[in-house]
Amino acid sequence: MDPHPSVVATKLLARKKFIDTGEQFNMIATSWIQFMIHDWIDHLEDTQQVELRAPHEIASACPLKSFKFFKTKRISTGEPDMNFGFLNTRTPWWDGSVIYGNNEEGMRRVRAFKEGKLRIGGDGLLEHDEKWIPVSGDVRNCWAGFSLLQALFVREHNAVCDLLKKLYRYARLVTSAVIAKIHTIDWTVELLKTDTLLAGMRVNWYGLLGKRFKDLFGHICGPVLSGLVGLRKPNDHGVPY
Known part of the structure; x- marks a missing residue:
């Protein structure tokens, strides 16, 4: 330990004047690294503190004469x-875990229990409990920049939930249409097997001008004549899918 690492670091790395990094870095970087550390690892602390003191060679120039922290518990x-x-x-x-929590209690605390979403305030920021502590996965040493990133990714989680719900409804629409199509132009016409019913069911599905015309020319008529080739946009009558 001679020379002391702090002395080496100070002699080699100390900045005597402010050096602007331009557009390389900003305060979001500080928020991000703390956001990451809260999601990585943290050992259980012992009750015994360790003190690091600045060597006498740099003590006069060091604003922090000593630093105390708890040992990692074995x-x-x-x-x-x-x-x-x-x-x-x-x-x-x-x-x-920085937004979801580290245990069952923490995970239940942050969930909204509605559509798989997490709790978030009406203003898009984190909610707070009765002690004004932010409601999120890990809030030790929190500050504005850190809490903003938590709120951002809570909203990202909720946006994914909305997208999956939308995909679910889209898939439900497609699957329901397949079932309806099979029953309309396959099953029904096989059950009753008349030319009139076959024509009627195909008009019901493809319009008066038929499947071939619809496949070749698409929706060429306005809403008044939509029965000829069907609607350009389906009318779902307000149902969610």
Whole structure:
């Protein structure tokens, strides 16, 4: 430890004047790295604090003379070849725990329990509980930039829910149409098997001018004559699918 790492870092890396990085970095980068750290890993802390003091060579120029933090708590494993390990207070690595929570209680706290969505305020920002603590997955050391990213990705989650709901309804529309088509122009005409019914069912589905005309020319008539070739846009009468 001689020379001390802090002395080496100070001598080699200390900036004597402000160096503008231009458009390379901004405050969002600070928000993002904290957002990431809250979603990576955090070991259980012991009750014993460790203190790092600035070496005397740089103590006069260092605004922070010492820094205290809690040691990482060691947990006995009972294994002869590995007699200790560590417990995490966060579910480790990119599982979205920063917005979803680290345990069952945390996950239930952030859910809206409606259409799979997460809780979010009417203004698009995080909700707060009765103690004015933000309602989100992990809110330790939170500040405006960090909370904004949490709110952003809560809204992203909810947008995905809306999209999946829309896809569900679109898939339901297609599947329902296939069922209706089979019953109209396949099953019904086979059951009753008359030329009149066959013509009527095909008009019902393809319009008076028939499937070939519709496939070749599409919807060439206005709404008044829509019965000739069907509607350009279906009328769903307000149903959600």
